[in-house]
Amino acid sequence: MAKSTSIECLQRFTRGIVALYSAEYLRAPTLADLKRLLAKGERRGFPRMIESIDCMHWQWKNCPTAWAGEYSGRKKIPTIILEAVASYDTWIWHAFFGMPGACNDLNVLAKWATFVKTIPNPTRPKEITFAKAQEGYRKDVERCFGILQAHFGIVRGVARGWVKEDLRYIMLACVILHNMIVEDERPEDTDEDLESDEEEDNNMRPRIAEVWDGPTGQDFEEVGRDAHTFEGFMERLGMSF
Template sequence: MLPRRSVYFPSKRMLAYGASADQCAEYCRMAKSTSIECLQRFTRGIVALYSANYLRAPNPADLKRLLAKGERRGFPGMIGSIDCMHWQWKNCPSGWAGEYSGRKHIPTIILEAVASYDTWIWHAFFGMPGSCNDLNVLAKSSLFDELTAGRAPKIEFQVNNRVHKLGYYLADGIYLRWATFVKTIPHPTRPKDITFSKAQEGYRKDVERCFGILQSRFGIIRGAARGWDKEDLRYIMLACIILHNMIVEDERPAVSDDDLESDEEEENNMRPRIAEVWDGPTGEDFDEVGRDSHTFEGFIERYNAIRCPYEHSDLQADLIEHLWQFQGNVNV
């Protein structure tokens, strides 16, 4: 059994600096195979111990903070931004090279992530081949599983005198016209559309900034993956995300609900908070998935509500009007 300190030293150099196992041999006085085993044990230990806290979906307290920040930005109901990142796989097996090679003609593995304004990663789905696009990854990920099953906290907000009951993510143009996505307007011409597009594209950069910070902190992700086993790469990616979220939590200022309410009142005394969150499951609105006809109908209803294109169009139109008025009030 390896000593605890011997597991930490090579893992630190390999994760933070992207050093290979051969480079750790002289520094740590370990064989190459021992350094690789240390990295495997370290990443698996991090995921086993801390994934429940640092790879979780936002709870009601987190949602209140995220929605309050989104409302101050002019996007009531916004939870975060979603996008995908490709990690080059240098030692991809030759038989899998075609499946994992995308438009760049090099094998990559895709990470789908949802990040908030403070670059905290609330959702991470890793392992899809690089030949897939963002829609293929979304079809396999578990982003909306809890919401479809009726186990997610319920959100309700009002924009432009219309009530919406689903939170949403800012996304780029490849994503579908769902009620849970808000996309930009290609080639806007009206002043309202231009204002909306600038704000949406600016705030959507939160997830892009998160990817940049993640790669700058962990050299093993910045470079090409040298592992042979995809499961080992998955644990490396998840361990880096957990450590990243730990750093974000340590650097985040302590903000209570009272502070959020006071900040909002100072910004706009005439407008109360328009996004509300409460926990579930309580009542008939949180029917879980089951085999009987009653719960299955609730599942189908939530499934269709998430993918409703008409709700997407209404939400986008309401946000355009709301943001135009919001920008006008801020400028005044």
Template sequence: MSGSCNNLNVITKSPLFDELTAGRAPQIQFQVNNRICNLGYYLADGIYHRWVTFVKSIPRPTRPKDLKFSQAQEGCRKDVERCFSILQSRFSIVRGAARGWDREDLRYIMLTCIILHNMIIEDERPDDNDEDLESDEEEDNNMRPMLATVWEGPTGDDFDPIGRDGYYFNGFMNRYDAIRCANSHSNLQEDQIEHFWNIQGNMEI
């Protein structure tokens, strides 16, 4: 019905985490505050569920740690939104509705627009003088973003197949429960708050 699709309804019906629940998503592992994490996450605002795949901002932070974390989380989330807005303003194909496109076509469209955008930025960048080239070489290398690799899908026997027998079904349910674990969500957020606070403290010193 019109007006009934809010963020929570959309994420409940969305296939965003289907590949992750089925065990076909790329394997991820990182460490935060001496804790090993095996699930990636999205930056989201406070309306979303308390899932381990969401790192939400703190609505009314009171501690200095929470305040700094909220500022950093909201800033990074805003950077992602601005990047997509730049693509929408530059390429009209990104502004249109995506419902009629095939998922693979959408993937190639977004990759093509990102590559073209980077080519335009590189072409419009002013030429460096020979005198400044040597002095700024180290700084320029540090400022350049790292190359990202595009996941082409599962290959080989790295992922468990999903079947109807009890063994695979139990694995499916374990992953399903792990994604929606509120305790893991709280632990991840608290670990990131501590980790970010320690980094900021070292930078200020």
């Protein structure tokens, strides 16, 4: 197949995937999804936390020379940023692609209103425990990027396209196909699976693609800002200081 024909087929394929499946596989969470995600976050020690957000840089080999300065970041090579929000089962709920690589994560993510950042250089036991738990939660989206690149070599290597719009469709098509794979491999949970998961669940190493419908036999109170309430909450999770 000629090179021009291959490029045209790729363009038509990616645009077709986005046009047909974006409404289903790039949708916002439904009420049932939010219930499941909030319950999972509560079990892992972060009430009201839904998902993790991060950025991935895709190197742009054929970036136009006039744009090279805008798209070159600290690595001195042109890149385009994918901003993604992923849940514990690596489903991507939000994908925004196209920010120039000269922007750092703070520039890209500054528009979001609510963040819980890690504690830099934690020293006290509470700070160390919190930092470890949160860093474990942040691995969801980083693991998602690794799976995305492992599944699709076109986003693992450098971007060879000339038009940014074509690269955008390639990335979104890969995200949609990734979510299809996650949906296909997600097991149907039974009551026995949920009970087993409740006993074996680990905050630092969450199990993949297991749905939990809510707490059984234990009610969690909201975490307040005062030290007494926070200590009681951490004790219920089995974390000692």
